[in-house]
Amino acid sequence: MENSRRVKLLIFKDNVHEFAAIVVIGGKTVAGLITMDDLTNEEIIKILEDADRLLPVARGELYLPLLQGRILGNLFFEPSTRTRMSFETAMKRLGGDVVNLGDVKTSSVVKGETLFDTIQMVDGYTDIIAMRHPRQGAAQYAQDSARVPILNGGDGAGHHPTQTMLDLFTIKQAHGKLDGLKVILAGDLRFGRTVHSLSHALTRFGCELIFASPDILKMPPEIVSDLKSHGGDITETEDLYSMMEDADVVYMTRIQKERFSDEDEYAKVAGAYKLHANDLSDVKAGMIIMHPLPRVDEIHPSVDTTRHARYFEQAFNGVVARMALLCKLLGVEVPADVQKAGGAL
Amino acid sequence: MSNEHSMRRVTAIRNGTVIDHIPQGQALAVLDMLGISDATSVPVSLVMNVPSKKMGNKDIIKVEDRELTQGELDRLALVAPDANVAIIRAYTVAEKMIINLGDEMVNVVRCTMSNCITSNLREPLPHRMKVVSRDPLELRCHYCGRPQDLVKLVKNVI
Numbered sequence: 001m002e003n004s005r006r007v008k009l010l011i012f013k014d015n016v017h018e019f020a021a022i023v024v025i026g027g028k029t030v031a032g033l034i035t036m037d038d039l040t041n042e043e044i045i046k047i048l049e050d051a052d053r054l055l056p057v058a059r060g061e062l063y064l065p066l067l068q069g070r071i072l073g074n075l076f077f078e079p080s081t082r083t084r085m086s087f088e089t090a091m092k093r094l095g096g097d098v099v100n101l102g103d104v105k106t107s108s109v110v111k112g113e114t115l116f117d118t119i120q121m122v123d124g125y126t127d128i129i130a131m132r133h134p135r136q137g138a139a140q141y142a143q144d145s146a147r148v149p150i151l152n153g154g155d156g157a158g159h160h161p162t163q164t165m166l167d168l169f170t171i172k173q174a175h176g177k178l179d180g181l182k183v184i185l186a187g188d189l190r191f192g193r194t195v196h197s198l199s200h201a202l203t204r205f206g207c208e209l210i211f212a213s214p215d216i217l218k219m220p221p222e223i224v225s226d227l228k229s230h231g232g233d234i235t236e237t238e239d240l241y242s243m244m245e246d247a248d249v250v251y252m253t254r255i256q257k258e259r260f261s262d263e264d265e266y267a268k269v270a271g272a273y274k275l276h277a278n279d280l281s282d283v284k285a286g287m288i289i290m291h292p293l294p295r296v297d298e299i300h301p302s303v304d305t306t307r308h309a310r311y312f313e314q315a316f317n318g319v320v321a322r323m324a325l326l327c328k329l330l331g332v333e334v335p336a337d338v339q340k341a342g343g344a345l
Numbered sequence: 346m347s348n349e350h351s352m353r354r355v356t357a358i359r360n361g362t363v364i365d366h367i368p369q370g371q372a373l374a375v376l377d378m379l380g381i382s383d384a385t386s387v388p389v390s391l392v393m394n395v396p397s398k399k400m401g402n403k404d405i406i407k408v409e410d411r412e413l414t415q416g417e418l419d420r421l422a423l424v425a426p427d428a429n430v431a432i433i434r435a436y437t438v439a440e441k442m443i444i445n446l447g448d449e450m451v452n453v454v455r456c457t458m459s460n461c462i463t464s465n466l467r468e469p470l471p472h473r474m475k476v477v478s479r480d481p482l483e484l485r486c487h488y489c490g491r492p493q494d495l496v497k498l499v500k501n502v503i
Binding site: 035112114115116133134135136137138140141144145155156157158222 | 492
């Protein structure tokens with residue numbers, strides 16, 4: 001997108017202005033990452049390979065300023081620890097810079113600024129935007145409003161594709177492949193956006209999926225029917241423990257108190273699953289336990305020291321996965337030999 | 346009762362638009378979608394629940410002295426996709442029009458999901474519904490991707 005000039009054409013009609021087109025002069029059209037549908041399987045594999053090569057850079061063992069002079073805008077309208085920090089770390093490890101929206105309570109959002117207006121401002125300041133927003137569809141809306149790529153860091157109960165990329169990276173790192181695995185997704189499958197995006201991606205790679213959740217937190221039926229229409233092999237159950245024996249991955253999620261409007265409803269399902277080291281005696285040796293974090297009590301600390309625990313590495317993998325995505329969306333090629341291209345810190 | 350008889354429940358119009366074969370009970374929704382209200386100054390005839398050979402029962406609307414545009418008529422794809430529309434000039438059918446359901450409905454209805462970004466009415470981008478399937482009709486919000494409940498959606502006409 002270097003040396004390109006981007007022009008938005010606006011049509012004013014009935015006091016509503018519509019984008020007729022976003023014309024990019026002398027460059028490529030802008031593409032962000034809103035859902036996993038924005039990436040082909042081949043692109044996913046390439047990004048995961050790029051991420052793998054960037055591991056020494058993410059660990060701080062090698063200096064490789066691929067994104068020097070580029071600015072990432074971090075727009076987090078909802079609390080975030082891992083996603084926001086790992087985006088910031090990823091950008092800075094690659095020599096780029098970051099500007100933050102800061103606390104929503106003190107930003108112009110509290111004064112009633114629309115998302116459209118906020119994006120008009122931020123895309124003038126930055127080369128790429130990472131965004132989390134409480135409303136579903138906000139990321140697509142932002143992409144339609146913006147001239148720079150948007151990386152969706154979570155939109156309500158919608159999608160969280162950068163989390164999916166780091167999840168896929170973690171699974172591939174452990175099993176050496178993505179296809180043909182048996183994966184259990186457990187906990188809050190109704191509101192948990194990470195499991196929505198992940199189940200789509202795993203279906204595309206031919207994994208067998210088991211959805212374990214309390215009845216009121218089942219995977220939304222439209223997602224299940226979508227997955228099945230794409231050939232998904234899906235089992236729905238409330239019984240997590242009996243399904244673990246031949247699983248390759250157990251992906252736990254937190255029951256999200258903040259998504260319940262009724263405290264009593266939350267109380268009924270809080271603590272539905274509590275995975276303890278004692279529950280792991282009959283599982284496969286190579287089975288990994290993942291969690292997008294933060295956890296409450298769905299994974300007991302006794303699991304942390306077992307060979308199965310991968311959630312802290314998973315959180316670290318957020319940095320490399322996001323480094324590779326930032327490079328991809330900014331049109332920067334990750335060198336085949338990073339050791340040769342990089343230097344000492 | 347023949348179709349011809351049912352059409353005579355109201356007098357023929359000289360100039361205007363006749364929308365026939367509206368599914369029974371949808372005439373009021375059609376008026377809503379066309380923005381025709383009690384503030385409209387042109388005469389409007391509404392016939393509801395009349396027998397039809399083709400449909401069992403149907404509704405009919407006649408709008409005098411106004412020729413509806415293709416854009417206006419396309420909005421009706423949501424409630425009356427098979428309606429017949431005729432433009433009348435000097436008591437005769439001057440033009441027959443077909444309602445087209447395109448790939449997307451723009452600024453016709455708002456997403457029914459309360460947490461969709463478009464539920465903030467101050468957000469200026471157009472409301473967009475993607476047509477996923479035509480028969481049965483299935484629409485999804487362009488932004489949040491939520492499949493729409495068509496009964497609720499009709500109440501969200503812009």
